[in-house]
């Protein structure tokens with residue numbers, strides 16, 4: 478059962494390079510916190526990255542919400558990621574035919590394939606979406622979306638099960654799965670990324686649903702994504718440190734080897 482294994486041990490099971498890297502960063506920095514940098518100005522994201530850097534394993538962006546995107550922003554973000562040893566994830570949630578996804582992934586304003594170590598991908602379009610991404614860049618860690626945190630979403634059990642199967646058949650490119658439940662306990666090389674995490678709230682007014690840090694770890698999360706719980710806090714660094722500690726303590730309780 479992956480839930481009882483240490484992250485150092487799980488790194489040895491990972492077939493995907495980025496997953497290996499992520500496990501090792503998590504173990505070294507003692508954190509399973511990923512911050513969702515959902516801010517619209519470049520300097521705000523850079524300031525956030527500097528403040529939360531010491532406490533996170535991963536910083537997740539939605540690059541297309543930036544009002545003032547410039548390639549220099551990526552250069553600076555990469556420097557901060559290197560200094561604080563965290564990994565960049567672009568939460569693009571690709572969902573289209575292979576040809577279009579290839580263009581969205583490697584062309585356009587954002588050139589995602591040139592800087593994001595991790596990306597999110599919908600399983601909806603099947604194998605061709607993964608083939609097209611790997612053809613553009615085989616040194617990528619993909620998180621496949623198997624479940625979502627939004628209320629009244631349309632994903633059913635079959636879709637979730639088929640998503641896990643698809644992921645398992647692309648072991649060397651899949652870093653893990655975005656989900657809310659422990660769906661793949663027998664595959665210690667995969668990471669479970671769980672969003673919808675907040676200490677002070679159970680929902681927002683647009684369908685987002687939150688669980689506590691303890692609850693998501695109990696539900697199998699290896700990495701918890703926290704956005705507004707941290708970005709809206711008056712003390713960003715203090716709040717990131719607090720989420721890191723609560724998540725890590727909860728995680729330590731389930732690890733026995």
Ligand code: 6AU
Nearest residue numbers: 513624625626655672673685702703704705
């Ligand atoms: O903590 P929040 O609600 O401020 O932000 C949650 C972040 C957002 C969402 O785009 C993302 O997590 N997210 C995802 C991801 C990571 O793919 C899936 C999902 O089911 N729910 C969700 O909120 O950046």
